[in-house]
Amino acid sequence: MQYYLNHAASSFPKPTCVAKAMHQALMTANHDAPGRGHHDGDILWKCRASIARLLGVHKPEQIILTPSATHGINTVITGLLRNGGHVITSTTEHNSVLRPLYHAQKDFGAQVTFCSTDESALIDVDRIRQSIRKNTCLIAVSAASNVTGTIQPIDKIASLAASVEIPLLIDAAQYIGCIPFNYSALPGRVFVVFAGHKALLGPAGTGGLIVPDNTLPQSLFGGTGIRSELLQHPEELPLRHEAGTPNIPGFIGLAAAVDYLLKAGIETGAQHKHQLVTLLRDQIKDVPGVQCLPLANNDGRAGIVSFTLSNMTASEAGYILADVFLMLTRTGLHCAPQIHRHFKTFPEGTVRISFGADHPLDTATECATAIQELAGMVQS
Amino acid sequence: MTRVLSIKLLENCLDSSTVKEVSLDGPIDETLMRRLVEDGTLKYYPHFPRPYFRIERARQYVIQGVINNDSLRVTFSPQATAQTEQHLQTQIDQS
Secondary structure, eight states, X not given: OOEEOXXXXXXXXXXXXXXXXXXXXXXXXXXXXXXXXXXXXXHHHHHHHHHHHHHTOSOGGGEEEESOHHHHHHHXXXXXXXXXXXXXXXXXXXXXXXXXXXXXXXXXXXXXEEEOBOTTOOBOHHHHHHHOOTTEEEEEEESBOTTTOOBOOHHHHHHHHHHTTOOEEEEOTTTBTTBOOOGGGSOSSEEEEEESSSTTOOOTTOEEEEOSSSOSOOOOOSOOSSOTTOSSOOOSTXXXXXOSOOOHHHXXXXXXXXXXXXXXXXXXXXXXXXXHHHHHHHHXXXXXXXXXXXOGGGOOTTOEEEEEETTBOHHHHHHHHHHTSOEEOEEEOTTOHHHHHHHTOTTTOEEEEEOOTTOOTHHHHHHHHHHHHHHHHHHO | OOOEXXXXXXXXXXXXXXXXXXXESSOOOHHHHHHHHTTSEEEEETTSSSOEEEEEETTTXXXXXXXXXXXXXXXXXXXXXXXXXXXXHHHHHTO
């Protein structure tokens, strides 16, 4: 039996309803301008409406459908930092945030402050507060680390950002779908990006950006299928940030996945993943030669356990887990180099196990047994 | 006789090592494994769910493999040269 333990990269398998919806979409002719209307019958409007319901977004038009979370992050960073300015972020971020910021430094003259975290990679809200300058025009943080699974205090960060009227960008790629999320409860001007293919259980090539209003400068222009007489790209949401033919089968699949989650509920899955993480960590934490990266507040709802082994590289361990124990994990830096410098696991990185909500609890014990075997190898 | 079908660079979110997958035209057996050792060090774990071995040749490469698989993973050390890879391929092809 093979174990797929790479849900933080992309969930697998997808619910059957997702495959069925996508198959139907691929076999059905669309003669209109799909996805561009604001009416209930529009196929992509249904996707926005379902996401809005799941994430507590008042208006579906606030949801920009994108090919990925990264695309949404670029839209916000390019929009807000095009004239330079100061941005605060953390050292736990994924390259989806880091690289657009490095480019904003290089291309727009933006200044970036990287706030270090505590020993468990938890962002310190006070450090963000102390880093605020007169020209700070964005705070950009992840809601959950893709390396450790640490869940960040996004409500507190949002309160801080709102109190000083600085826009906040939340990279929720590892959070949305894992943990209940209510956009409307966040104060201030908050941008949220999410991936469709991770815990939302949709297909790759789908994601989204939630915008608070229609003032973010545009960075994408082109065909919209409607309003073709205009010289300029439409300014109203959601077209304001969408151009070109959308990934229609993908978003139909995502809508089916979100509807599935609306029925199944996210909290149950979150608690189940927390159990899996706790079980695994408890069984390997005292194994000689195994070092688990710390998890803040012992909150395992993101479903991630990262570890290293003495005298064995992560790459080598990942190979053995895959080819000997049939456990498909992810090894390396997980596209988040700075957090590995923090944990001194750079450049080899870690082995990351990331659970799905459907894994039986004994999967954690199977993983622990395999890791104990690996540890035995390096001890012998 | 086992032959190399292809050698593919593995690119991923990995560290900066050069890791290659060597695809073979047949399954790996213990005879091939032992031939690959040369002056290296073999660690063999036949009791694992799938028998695993690791061959390390200092300053050249680490070979990881599983008996009955039809590919090997080779992590080349920074000191390895093009000749190192060629030598490994010849070694397999002559086995």
